[in-house]
Amino acid sequence: MFPRLDLGHGVGLRSRHYGEFLESQPKVDWLEAISENFMGTGGRPLAVLDKVRVDRPVVLHGVSLGIGSVDPLDEQYLKEWKQLIDRIEPAMVSDHLCWGRYQGRYSHDLLPMPFTEEAIGHVVSRVQAVQDRLKRQLVLENVSSYLTYPASTMSEAEFTAEVARRADCGLLVDINNIYVSAKNHGFDPKAYIDAMPLEHVAQFHLAGHFNRGDLIIDTHEGHIIDEVWQLYAYAVERLGRVPTLIEWDTGVPDLETLLAEAEKARVLEYETFERANAEAEKVMLG
Amino acid sequence: MWPFSRKKPALPPEPEAPPAPPPETGLQRLQREVFERVIEGKPSGPAGIDDWRLQVYGGMYEARTHDALIEDVPHTAKLLGERFPAIVKAYVAEVPSTHYSLARLGHGFSAWLRSHPVPDARPDLPDLAALEWARSEAFVADDCAPIYSEEIQQLGPERFTKCWMQLVPSVRVLDLGHRVTALWAALEAGEPVTPALSPTAERELVVVWRKGFDVFHVAIAADEHAALLSLRNRDTVEAICEHFAGRGDDAAHAAFQAIGSWINEGMIGAIREPAVAEAGPL
Numbered sequence: 001m002f003p004r005l006d007l008g009h010g011v012g013l014r015s016r017h018y019g020e021f022l023e024s025q026p027k028v029d030w031l032e033a034i035s036e037n038f039m040g041t042g043g044r045p046l047a048v049l050d051k052v053r054v055d056r057p058v059v060l061h062g063v064s065l066g067i068g069s070v071d072p073l074d075e076q077y078l079k080e081w082k083q084l085i086d087r088i089e090p091a092m093v094s095d096h097l098c099w100g101r102y103q104g105r106y107s108h109d110l111l112p113m114p115f116t117e118e119a120i121g122h123v124v125s126r127v128q129a130v131q132d133r134l135k136r137q138l139v140l141e142n143v144s145s146y147l148t149y150p151a152s153t154m155s156e157a158e159f160t161a162e163v164a165r166r167a168d169c170g171l172l173v174d175i176n177n178i179y180v181s182a183k184n185h186g187f188d189p190k191a192y193i194d195a196m197p198l199e200h201v202a203q204f205h206l207a208g209h210f211n212r213g214d215l216i217i218d219t220h221e222g223h224i225i226d227e228v229w230q231l232y233a234y235a236v237e238r239l240g241r242v243p244t245l246i247e248w249d250t251g252v253p254d255l256e257t258l259l260a261e262a263e264k265a266r267v268l269e270y271e272t273f274e275r276a277n278a279e280a281e282k283v284m285l286g
Numbered sequence: 287m288w289p290f291s292r293k294k295p296a297l298p299p300e301p302e303a304p305p306a307p308p309p310e311t312g313l314q315r316l317q318r319e320v321f322e323r324v325i326e327g328k329p330s331g332p333a334g335i336d337d338w339r340l341q342v343y344g345g346m347y348e349a350r351t352h353d354a355l356i357e358d359v360p361h362t363a364k365l366l367g368e369r370f371p372a373i374v375k376a377y378v379a380e381v382p383s384t385h386y387s388l389a390r391l392g393h394g395f396s397a398w399l400r401s402h403p404v405p406d407a408r409p410d411l412p413d414l415a416a417l418e419w420a421r422s423e424a425f426v427a428d429d430c431a432p433i434y435s436e437e438i439q440q441l442g443p444e445r446f447t448k449c450w451m452q453l454v455p456s457v458r459v460l461d462l463g464h465r466v467t468a469l470w471a472a473l474e475a476g477e478p479v480t481p482a483l484s485p486t487a488e489r490e491l492v493v494v495w496r497k498g499f500d501v502f503h504v505a506i507a508a509d510e511h512a513a514l515l516s517l518r519n520r521d522t523v524e525a526i527c528e529h530f531a532g533r534g535d536d537a538a539h540a541a542f543q544a545i546g547s548w549i550n551e552g553m554i555g556a557i558r559e560p561a562v563a564e565a566g567p568l
Contacts (some may be wrong), residue, residue, distance in 0.1 A: 023485060034385045042429030042455070044499035056460035064386035070314045077386045102321040107380040108350055109343060118313050146342045151312060215342065 172210030358392030410464035
């Protein structure tokens with residue numbers, strides 16, 4: 001199981017907002033920093049991260065671990081990642097349930113896994129190795145995908161849940177990614193959420209995307225659409241309250257717009273919980 | 287008696303052939319086939335997957351590497367204009383990313399551009415790219431507190447000349463084949479590239495460094511360039527000063543003026559006396 005943290009609603013720490021975070025204290029519960037942007041570096045980016053860490057919790061979120069890659073884990077990556085983790089002491093350390101590195105070369109993409117027993121075994125052993133190395137639990141995020149493999153023998157939700165159970169890691173449930181993949185592959189997004197093991201759910205992500213007609217692309221651009229907000233409310237109802245992050249990485253808006261989106265998530269979470277409580281009370285009172 | 291034995295010396299046993307690699311697992315084969323199609327652009331991918339779906343990932347790889355390289359060498363990209371995307375594609379095909387950070391993608395771009403001249407393009411572009419990359423590296427180089435001139439004053443001149451110094455990690459010493467600092471300044475200011483900024487095939491020696499959060503660069507004379515390389519090789523201050531001998535009576539003044547400017551600009555991270563230096567790296 002993964003212990004539930006009460007962090008609230010956060011946003012990504014992006015270079016456009018460095019000045020504001022250095023010069024003032026914008027009101028936000030927590031910040032997510034992309035691990036690779038701060039690993040093995042110094043200068044202004046790391047100074048900003050050090051500063052914001054003093055004021056509020058920080059979550060380190062990676063994009064290049066490649067937990068599902070058949071390549072050996074990148075030793076330099078692990079070393080520099082651990083140094084950053086020791087320095088920042090993040091509330092959570094996460095990456096993606098995907099692969100991206102092959103024979104020492106990086107695709108810099110979140111390539112989807114085939115949903116097979118072989119892949120589960122491979123990922124689980126690597127998650128355990130990483131957790132032993134970091135001496136803490138890892139949190140893995142479901143990715144958006146634009147293809148499926150004929151070799152898959154189970155659904156993505158079954159695969160994801162099984163990895164979390166066997167590896168005893170946390171799950172970062174990206175609501176937008178579920179929506180995107182559900183539309184691209186024709187599965188029920190609510191059934192996906194229902195299949196998530198409650199005791200492993202560590203965090204939610206929300207983001208915008210681009211609908212090009214034949215395919216939805218996870219661009220992290222623009223406002224979150226209504227259907228994704230509704231799915232978020234469903235996830236809160238079914239899986240409970242966990243730290244929630246607004247991702248906006250393309251055409252990053254001003255901080256005010258970003259924080260307004262985080263506030264919207266907070267209000268929706270509150271209303272969903274109030275409604276669920278009222279309904280539970282009604283049932284109890286007969 | 288035969289002067290030499292005809293008996294052949296015993297030959298070492300033939301080394302055994304390395305064991306054959308284990309057969310690919312299903313997961314290995316799948317990742318190889320996807321990688322070859324999406325990243326290397328081979329004509330076909332794994333069976334049973336619509337190729338247009340694989341091409342979605344291929345297109346994203348092109349876009350991502352293109353955007354990353356623009357961040358590394360923005361002015362070079364601007365001067366290459368519409369040719370830049372194709373150049374990036376050719377570059378990453380030959381110099382694939384082997385670092386986890388996409389921000390490192392530009393590390394070999396200048397050298398690659400030098401060995402792959404773009405037809406009808408300015409010949410100074412590889413040098414401009416080298417300057418831009420050095421600035422990108424300096425921006426995120428490891429932090430290191432610089433030393434202050436008071437530390438040298440405490441040592442006194444005699445002890446100081448026997449010391450060696452260490453540059454802070456952000457310092458880059460460049461030897462460029464064209465004069466590009468004026469071109470860089472014009473592009474940075476958003477000014478047009480006038481005929482006065484036409485490529486000049488004259489060597490330009492440049493030092494790049496970060497002071498606080500800001501990156502600077504400046505063209506330097508040949509003796510200062512040689513002195514910085516000497517410093518980087520851990521020569522003593524005395525040996526570093528000898529590089530200014532060509533200035534005649536002004537040599538000592540020039541040497542200490544250069545060292546003073548390095549210290550004032552925060553380029554020196556440590557100063558060590560010989561006894562400490564022999565103990566090993568910092």
